[in-house]
Amino acid sequence: MVKVVWIVFALLAAAWTGMAWACGAFIGWAAEQAATGSVAGVVEAARTFDMPPWAALWIDPALWAALKSLALTLLEWGQAAVPYAGTAGGWLVALVWVMWGVGLLALLATAGVSHLLVRQVPRALAPA
Numbered sequence: 801m802v803k804v805v806w807i808v809f810a811l812l813a814a815a816w817t818g819m820a821w822a823c824g825a826f827i828g829w830a831a832e833q834a835a836t837g838s839v840a841g842v843v844e845a846a847r848t849f850d851m852p853p854w855a856a857l858w859i860d861p862a863l864w865a866a867l868k869s870l871a872l873t874l875l876e877w878g879q880a881a882v883p884y885a886g887t888a889g890g891w892l893v894a895l896v897w898v899m900w901g902v903g904l905l906a907l908l909a910t911a912g913v914s915h916l917l918v919r920q921v922p923r924a925l926a927p928a
Contacts, residue, residue, distance in 0.1 A: 820900035831889020
């Protein structure tokens, strides 16, 4: 059972690391795109993006309209921050890795406590 605890820890740690890497890479890419001005037409592209016909089977058109309106509002607000995105990208990537470390330490502590608890189970169930 102890092996299961550490196997689950290893799998969760790998997933956590992969998500941190993907998030850091995306933030770095987005900051680079913002710094070069490549995102200027995003709002216009979002305005003209309509719901695909196949999506109408699963998503209510009213919900789609509300989500599109929310996305457009957030994109318009975000345009004001585009000049700062290039410089913010560097510290945001660093922040992602700091949060990765904190999360990994919490995961390690949870696995350690689980290890100790699993080792106590046979003693608790042993006849007196």
